[in-house]
Structures are given as structure tokens and as C-alpha cells.
Amino acid sequence: MNCRALFASIGIYFFAASAAFVFGVYDEVDVQTVVDSPASYIIKGESTKSVGEVVRLAGGEVTHELGIINAVAAQLSDQQRAALALHSTIRIYADATLKTAGGPKPDAEHVRLIGADQLHAQGIHGDGVTVAVLDTGMWYSHNHIKRDLFENNKIIVEFDAGNGKEGHAKDGHGHGTHLTSIIASSQISDNGNVHGIAPNVNLVNIRAFGKEGEGSYADVIRGLDWLVANKNKYDIRVVNLSFSAKPQSHYWDDPINQAVMAVWQAGIVVVASAGNGGPDPMTVGVPGNVPYVITVGATTDSYTPNDPSDDRLASFSAAGPTHEGFVKPEVVAPGGHMLGIMDDGNHNIAKQHPEWVQENDRLYVMSGTSQSAAVVTGAVALLLQAKPWLTPDQVKCQLMSSARPAVDANGQLAYSVFQQGAGMINALAAVQSDNYDCANRGMDINLDMSGQLHYGGRANVDENGDYYIMDLDGYLWTDGYLWTNGYLWTNGYLWTDGYLWSDAHMWTDGSVNADGYLWTNGYLWTNGYLWSNGYLWTNGYLWTNSLTETAGVNAWVDQE
The missing domain is CATH 3.30.70.80 (Peptidase S8 propeptide/proteinase inhibitor I9)
Known part of the structure; x- marks a missing residue:
């Protein structure tokens, strides 16, 4: 022959x-x-x-x-x-990297826990959807990040916000690589299951954070500016923002938040991590405190993925309300002991915490709301493949309306809405949802960004210091949550009056809402905040042209 x-x-x-x-x-x-x-x-x-x-x-x-x-x-x-x-x-x-015996390749359980595996079975893998990750960069040469299930190259462009140039944006920290693999890894487990939520998406790598996970406001904003400018060129539909900074102002006056609102206004879905400062209330950071975006808290399966009875909210997951009274996070997703890709020889996280390096395939275990946000970002990509016409507000509504809140044995909420939002996401149910107008009602982002109107949520605080939602019964922050207990995440909970708790009121007088948004213990933004003349904060934060205030990818937390 x-x-x-x-x-x-x-x-x-x-x-x-x-x-x-x-x-x-x-x-x-x-x-x-x-x-x-x-x-x-x-x-x-x-x-x-x-x-x-x-x-x-x-x-x-x-x-x-x-x-x-x-x-x-x-x-x-x-x-x-x-x-x-x-x-x-x-x-x-x-030839150069062969390992003897190959070793086991475990499942990434988060894919199944949110129902993404059922969408995979229907051929929905995120095809045709472009996802941007603004973080520490990506390990762009790793085959399971670089290529989709059909061996096509899926990293279509990279941008280094530090120098303002396109080109390889290598990850020296590891955080961005880990998140990207949760979103889009094409690795297959020994059981034949895909590790990534949306393994066939196109990826845009925007590096705005350094080897230690730190980044300036200026770099983040430049990355977001590039994102909006190149949205149409690369058809970018969703961006993952897994970083946080402590709020120093109302949401509408923070420079990063202003850029994030511009991203949402441009038609890009923004998925932000709530932060790892929980479990106390009012711990959600910037940009997760932007009312428009999808802010994500974390759950854990307590190392028993096949036993849902002990699933619970992660104790590090930041909670709302925001200073303006909005319920945050909107949803929660798996974020405990998450399996993802990491280079133990080149990524600082793996060097600092080598005990979590897995034996094979450069896999690494990490916990945080960053990972939860990555799960939701992947779910959004699946939803947009199935329904490419959805607007960001509609995507948010479909995720919230299909989520499963945690309830106790009596069918009552196990956690307040300020901790779990609408509940655990369900990617399959979101694709099947016919709800389109339940998110960001009562707000006009154009008026908000122009400064004509700003908004406050329905949350308030009573004389005992407990947070509640005005005009609704039963949605109250109370003490005594046992983080070691498990709860049932159910589809059967009936929210009173739908999702009215996500509606907004107009903010008046520039600082205090007419309906009484007076936060106790100093949570009232007072005189001394010059909203239009150089962003001067009373705590000594002076926003100059350099915008060098730092933000950081969400800090390391113990595995849960």
C-alpha cells in the first residue's frame, strides 16, 4: 500500500x-x-x-x-x-512532559451540581459565545485552556492592561488560570465528564493584576475600557470579575464601578464575586456592590458531592445588603474546594500553598467566591448559546428566577436573602426559564451613569440592628446561622410577591433616601465626600488622575 x-x-x-x-x-x-x-x-x-x-x-x-x-x-x-x-x-x-502511569483524573463536581452536565448532553457547550476574564492572566499554552473539545484554538485575543498592549498576558499568580479552567477547561475526567462549565467558548484574556494578585484601579479601568472598545470586534458577551476592594463611596461614585456600569450598558453581562469577607452583613466589595451586575456568593458540598443533605453556604462568602440597601449577592454557586488548572512551578498561589497541588495534570484545589463567579460565568455562556438574543438584564432575571434557595426542614429559608440571594444557580433551569423582566426593575442605567438619578434598594435596618426588606414580610437577617449544618436547596420555594426585593427606589438628596435609608454604626455616607471634585474621601482616599488605589483578586481562604 x-x-x-x-x-x-x-x-x-x-x-x-x-x-x-x-x-x-x-x-x-x-x-x-x-x-x-x-x-x-x-x-x-x-x-x-x-x-x-x-x-x-x-x-x-x-x-x-x-x-x-x-x-x-x-x-x-x-x-x-x-x-x-x-x-x-x-x-x-x-515527549518532554510524559508522566508515568498517567494517574487518575477526577470529576469536577461543580459541573453536575449546577446542571451543566445536562446541557452538555444536549450539545450546549458555550459554542459561539465569547467570554472575557479580567484577572491575573491565563496559562495560555495549557492545552485544556487553549483548545476546545474539537481542538480549535479558543483564546482569540489577549490584552495586558498594565502596558496597554495586546499580546500574550501570562499568568504569574495562578488565580486567573484557575478561574478560566472552571469556566472553560476542555479536560475530560476518567468518567468522561468535561471539567469546564462551557468548554467551547471563545476566550479573551485581560490581565490587570500582577504576580501577587494585586492591581491598581487604573489598570482595571484600562482593561474594562479596552473591553468595551473591542466588544463588537470580538463579539464579547460576558466578563468575569473575581476581585474586590472595600467600598469607599456610594456605588455610583466609585471609578471601577462607573467602568463596570459602562460595560453592562454596552450589553456585556458582568459576573462579579461577592468577596471572601463573610459571613457578616455588608461585606460585599467593589464591584460586586454595583446593583446591575450579577454578584455571586459561594456554597460548599462539604466534600460529599453525592450527598446534597450537607450542602451549605460557605462561611467566607460575603453578604449584603449594600450600603445603598440592595440585596447582594443575587445568586450563589459552588465555591468550596474547587478543582481547576494550576502550574505548581510558575504560579505563586501553588508555591505558597503546595499542599493543594494535585498529583496529576497540574490540577489544583482552591476555594472562594472567585471560583463561584467563574461557575456562573460559564453558566451564562451556556445560556447565551441557547438564547443568544438575551440582554444582560434578561440573563440576570433567568438566573435568579431559576435558582434554588436553601431551606430548612420546615421549608423556611435556611439563610437570609442577604446571604444567598435567590439561591443556588441551575443552568438547565435557566435555559428553560420563561422569565425575562424580573431583574433591575425600576432602574435606568443611562440616567444613573449620567448622574441624573441614583438608586437605593429595599433593605433597611431595624432598632435591633437586624436587616430586613421593606414592604415584604419574612426576609430578615437573623443571628444564629450554623455554618456546619446542611440544608436542602429546593426548587419549590415561593418568593413572596415575586422578586420585588430586587426593585429599586430613587435615591434623593445625594446621600440619604427619603424613605429612610439611615444605616446604623456609621454606614451613612456624610459630608466631606465631594462627589464631583476629584473623588475626595474622608478616609484619606484622594482619587487623582493616576488612580493608583489598589484592588485585589479575592484573598486565599481555607478550603470548605
């Missing part, structure tokens, strides 16, 4: 593939580095001669004949390697 006949007979095609098989091949090895230039691989087939002919016909350069294992070593480009990987009798191993 001649080479061309052999090439045709073994079925190596450049244009079609079985996703399951492609990643079955890579389950043999840990492919840690995939670059555009040729790299060294070991290709094993039925015989050294036949596999060598196929490699040469594909354009590869054979460097070694390894007759003892019926293989050759060769230099292959990404395209050549992908083509060879389609044949069922060929195995490909990364």
Missing part, C-alpha cells in the same frame, strides 16, 4: 473529529505545553514503518525510530498533531 492510500485508509482528516476520542488520546499523558512552533512528540502505531510514513505525509519531521514500542519521535506543529490524533490506532505523547 502506498503512503497516500495508507494515509486515507487510517482516516486522518483535518476537518472532522470525535471530541470524546480526541481527549481520550490526551488522557494518556499530561500535555503541559502546546506552542505554535513545532514541538517534540512520540507517536505510536501498529508499526514503526507505518506510523513514520503517516507522520511524514502529515508534514511532520521524524527524528527517532523507536522500534521497541512501534513508535517514532517527531517534530509536529499543532495542526499536524491534531490531525494525527484523529486516528484510532495512533497514540500521541508529549
Whole structure:
């Protein structure tokens, strides 16, 4: 048989593939580095001669004949390697990074816990949706981040907000890589399940934070500015913001929040982490305190993913209300001991906490509302693939209306709405939802951004210091939450008067709402805040043209 006949007979095609098989091949090895230039691989087939002919016909350069294992070593480009990987009798191993025995590849349980696996079964993997991650960067050469289930390159552009230039934005910290893998990893577990919520999305990497997880307001804002300017060019639909800073003003006067509102106004869904400062009330940070965006708290399955009876809110999850009286977070999602990708040799988090490095495939366990936000970002991508016409407000409504609040044995809320919002997200139920107008009612973002009107939520505080929602019975912050107890996350809870607690009142007099939003213990923004002349704060925060105030990716918390 001649080479061309052999090439045709073994079925190596450049244009079609079985996703399951492609990643079955890579389950043999840990492919840690995939670059555009040729790299060294070991290709094993039925015989050294036949596999060598196929490699040469594909354009590869054979460097070694390894007759003892019926293989050759060769230099292959990404395209050549992908083509060879389609044949069922060929195995490909990364020459420089081969690990003995391969080792187990566990499931990423968060995919199943939010119902994303059921959408995967329907062919919904985030195809055609572009997701931006503004964080510490991405490990862009890792195969499961770089490529989707069909081996297509999914990182379409990178921007370094530090220098204001497009180009590789490498992650020296690890936080951004971990989040990106939760959103979009194409790795397959031993059970055949995908690790990422939306493995086929297009990715936009915006690096605004450094090796220590710190970033200036100026860098974050420049990243958000670039995001809006390039929205249409890359068809960006959703951005993940898993960082926080302590609020120093009303939401509408914080510079980052102003930029975040511009992102929402431009038609990009913003998913923000609540922060890891919980469980006390009024601990949600910037930009999670922006009323328009989807702010996410964290849950944990208590290390028993198959037993929902002990699922609970994570004790570190920040809680509302905001200083303006809005219920935050809107929803919660898995955020305890989350499995994601990390480079233990190059990422600072893994160096500082090596005990959580997993044995194989550069996997790492980390907890936080950052990870919860990544889960929701992936769910939004699935929702937008299924319903690409949705606006950001409609996406928020569908997530909230389909969420499952935690209830106790008597069917009452196990946590207040200031802790769990509408409850645990359910990606499948969100896709099936027919609710479209339950979020951000009573607010006009255009008037808000122009300074003509600002808004306050329905939350208030009583004489005992307990927070409650005005005009509604039963939604009260109380003491005595036992964080070790588990609760049922149910679909059957009936919210009184729908989602009226998400409605807004107009904010008057610039500081105090006419209906009495007077927060106790100093939570009233008073004189000395010059809202229009240089952003001068009484605590000594002077916003100058340099905007050097720092924000940071959410801090390390103990695993839950």
C-alpha cells in the first residue's frame, strides 16, 4: 500500500473529529505545553514503518525510530498533531512532559451540581459565545485552556492592561488560570465528564493584576475600557470579575464601578464575586456592590458531592445588603474546594500553598467566591448559546428566577436573602426559564451613569440592628446561622410577591433616601465626600488622575 492510500485508509482528516476520542488520546499523558512552533512528540502505531510514513505525509519531521514500542519521535506543529490524533490506532505523547502511569483524573463536581452536565448532553457547550476574564492572566499554552473539545484554538485575543498592549498576558499568580479552567477547561475526567462549565467558548484574556494578585484601579479601568472598545470586534458577551476592594463611596461614585456600569450598558453581562469577607452583613466589595451586575456568593458540598443533605453556604462568602440597601449577592454557586488548572512551578498561589497541588495534570484545589463567579460565568455562556438574543438584564432575571434557595426542614429559608440571594444557580433551569423582566426593575442605567438619578434598594435596618426588606414580610437577617449544618436547596420555594426585593427606589438628596435609608454604626455616607471634585474621601482616599488605589483578586481562604 502506498503512503497516500495508507494515509486515507487510517482516516486522518483535518476537518472532522470525535471530541470524546480526541481527549481520550490526551488522557494518556499530561500535555503541559502546546506552542505554535513545532514541538517534540512520540507517536505510536501498529508499526514503526507505518506510523513514520503517516507522520511524514502529515508534514511532520521524524527524528527517532523507536522500534521497541512501534513508535517514532517527531517534530509536529499543532495542526499536524491534531490531525494525527484523529486516528484510532495512533497514540500521541508529549515527549518532554510524559508522566508515568498517567494517574487518575477526577470529576469536577461543580459541573453536575449546577446542571451543566445536562446541557452538555444536549450539545450546549458555550459554542459561539465569547467570554472575557479580567484577572491575573491565563496559562495560555495549557492545552485544556487553549483548545476546545474539537481542538480549535479558543483564546482569540489577549490584552495586558498594565502596558496597554495586546499580546500574550501570562499568568504569574495562578488565580486567573484557575478561574478560566472552571469556566472553560476542555479536560475530560476518567468518567468522561468535561471539567469546564462551557468548554467551547471563545476566550479573551485581560490581565490587570500582577504576580501577587494585586492591581491598581487604573489598570482595571484600562482593561474594562479596552473591553468595551473591542466588544463588537470580538463579539464579547460576558466578563468575569473575581476581585474586590472595600467600598469607599456610594456605588455610583466609585471609578471601577462607573467602568463596570459602562460595560453592562454596552450589553456585556458582568459576573462579579461577592468577596471572601463573610459571613457578616455588608461585606460585599467593589464591584460586586454595583446593583446591575450579577454578584455571586459561594456554597460548599462539604466534600460529599453525592450527598446534597450537607450542602451549605460557605462561611467566607460575603453578604449584603449594600450600603445603598440592595440585596447582594443575587445568586450563589459552588465555591468550596474547587478543582481547576494550576502550574505548581510558575504560579505563586501553588508555591505558597503546595499542599493543594494535585498529583496529576497540574490540577489544583482552591476555594472562594472567585471560583463561584467563574461557575456562573460559564453558566451564562451556556445560556447565551441557547438564547443568544438575551440582554444582560434578561440573563440576570433567568438566573435568579431559576435558582434554588436553601431551606430548612420546615421549608423556611435556611439563610437570609442577604446571604444567598435567590439561591443556588441551575443552568438547565435557566435555559428553560420563561422569565425575562424580573431583574433591575425600576432602574435606568443611562440616567444613573449620567448622574441624573441614583438608586437605593429595599433593605433597611431595624432598632435591633437586624436587616430586613421593606414592604415584604419574612426576609430578615437573623443571628444564629450554623455554618456546619446542611440544608436542602429546593426548587419549590415561593418568593413572596415575586422578586420585588430586587426593585429599586430613587435615591434623593445625594446621600440619604427619603424613605429612610439611615444605616446604623456609621454606614451613612456624610459630608466631606465631594462627589464631583476629584473623588475626595474622608478616609484619606484622594482619587487623582493616576488612580493608583489598589484592588485585589479575592484573598486565599481555607478550603470548605
